[in-house]
Amino acid sequence: GVNRTTILNAYRELKAEGLVGSHVGNGTVVLSCLQDESDLLNFTSQEPAWDQIFSHHANDFDSYILKDLLTLASRKDVISFATGMASPETGPLNAFLGIEKELIESRNYKPLLHSPTEGFRSLREAISGLMHKRGVYCSYDEIMLLSGSQQGLDVAARMILDPGDIVVVEEPSFFPAIQAFKSIGARVMGIPIDEKGMRVDLLEQLLQRYRPKLIYTIPTFHNPTGTEMELERRIRLIELAYKYKVLIIEDDAYGDLCYEGHSLPLLKAMDNEGYVIYLSTFSKTVYSGLRLGWMTAHKKVIKKFAAAKQIMDLHSSSLSQWIIEQFIKSGGLEAHIPRLCKDYREKRDAMYDALTKNAPSDLLWNMPRGGYYIWCKLPSGVSAAKLITKAAERKVVFVPGTPFFTSGQGDDYIRLNFTFEELKDITDGIQRLCAAMKELIDE
Numbered sequence: 001g002v003n004r005t006t007i008l009n010a011y012r013e014l015k016a017e018g019l020v021g022s023h024v025g026n027g028t029v030v031l032s033c034l035q036d037e038s039d040l041l042n043f044t045s046q047e048p049a050w051d052q053i054f055s056h057h058a059n060d061f062d063s064y065i066l067k068d069l070l071t072l073a074s075r076k077d078v079i080s081f082a083t084g085m086a087s088p089e090t091g092p093l094n095a096f097l098g099i100e101k102e103l104i105e106s107r108n109y110k111p112l113l114h115s116p117t118e119g120f121r122s123l124r125e126a127i128s129g130l131m132h133k134r135g136v137y138c139s140y141d142e143i144m145l146l147s148g149s150q151q152g153l154d155v156a157a158r159m160i161l162d163p164g165d166i167v168v169v170e171e172p173s174f175f176p177a178i179q180a181f182k183s184i185g186a187r188v189m190g191i192p193i194d195e196k197g198m199r200v201d202l203l204e205q206l207l208q209r210y211r212p213k214l215i216y217t218i219p220t221f222h223n224p225t226g227t228e229m230e231l232e233r234r235i236r237l238i239e240l241a242y243k244y245k246v247l248i249i250e251d252d253a254y255g256d257l258c259y260e261g262h263s264l265p266l267l268k269a270m271d272n273e274g275y276v277i278y279l280s281t282f283s284k285t286v287y288s289g290l291r292l293g294w295m296t297a298h299k300k301v302i303k304k305f306a307a308a309k310q311i312m313d314l315h316s317s318s319l320s321q322w323i324i325e326q327f328i329k330s331g332g333l334e335a336h337i338p339r340l341c342k343d344y345r346e347k348r349d350a351m352y353d354a355l356t357k358n359a360p361s362d363l364l365w366n367m368p369r370g371g372y373y374i375w376c377k378l379p380s381g382v383s384a385a386k387l388i389t390k391a392a393e394r395k396v397v398f399v400p401g402t403p404f405f406t407s408g409q410g411d412d413y414i415r416l417n418f419t420f421e422e423l424k425d426i427t428d429g430i431q432r433l434c435a436a437m438k439e440l441i442d443e
Ligand code: PMP
Pocket: 084, 147, 148, 149, 150, 151, 174, 218, 223, 251, 253, 280, 281, 282, 283, 288, 291, 292, 293
């Protein structure tokens, strides 16, 4: 027989002369004149043993639950209440075109090169200005830019949690946050939420008993329920964090989107000691594809987390940072938010009215004062999983409640986003969705 070294040497020679090539799935084959001997050289045709290749840790990354739903939602003829995206039409596209034109005409290369991991200092200063308006008096070095606030969850999980550590989250909560904590082996414990936000009255018992390392909360216009944590609970939550020395992540993706009156004080605005890590984003007010969010935290936290971010992606997009900086400095953002709120308030009202007109009698839903979502409790006997299929037949999609819960509950809830679709499609989509519910009830 031919030994392995002979084959390898022959292979190397053939390769050097350009006579062998690989095609995915076919393994290695000899090209042209040597076609007949290809079987002999076909020794790399086995796929890697993936099961042995992925880390143990990779098992924690289950397939992304909503992938199929979102693929469906991206079809043109489908009305989607499933996304968490800003309305593209209401976005500040014209202002952006001006900004990009200026970039090119001034031949300013800075936004096209590397930038500091924490973000451009000038942008960090501009964001500290935004934070001042929110009642948080921080300086630029307490701010770090992020590639979306999702990155803040990932960095925090890696830098604060060890496998087995406990994180408390509202139940239900934003599931990519739950996934970020679970992915590093932390245990996630849910605490119920009602119309006044997290049940802080149940928290102390849990803190005493389990000594969690972290509390994750979305106090303002919560995803998925749309609720706000009332002021008394905010104050109590800070007191408990101090007492039990547990850090809080305040996820404030939606705080600017308040449709009536004013938002309540941020947890970060009440925190004098550095227990709150504040996250926010330009995804919900500007464009999510810029992938730009930020963190406001104690300087020590920023320093530590910047080291982690550097390993992840070096820095967030310089171009996105530059665009946002110009947008803030020109007053564009400040002018944009009231317009956005007006648009989204109309959409929220349209969805609420359409539900009032069309819903089956046992459907329950709320009227959120801000944010992106209406949260519905389905009539008894109607499951979200079954409703997905029925609604998809009528070309409307939404997100079922299940992924937002820590362990399998939630099939009697659905989350409806009202910001993404146009007004007329919101009314039309709710009619279709309610028709699908009624069909299920009648079955
Ligand atoms: N937190 C919450 C509560 C969200 O709803 C979202 C977006 N759906 C994010 C964080 C992540 O947003 P991004 O990474 O786009 O900033």
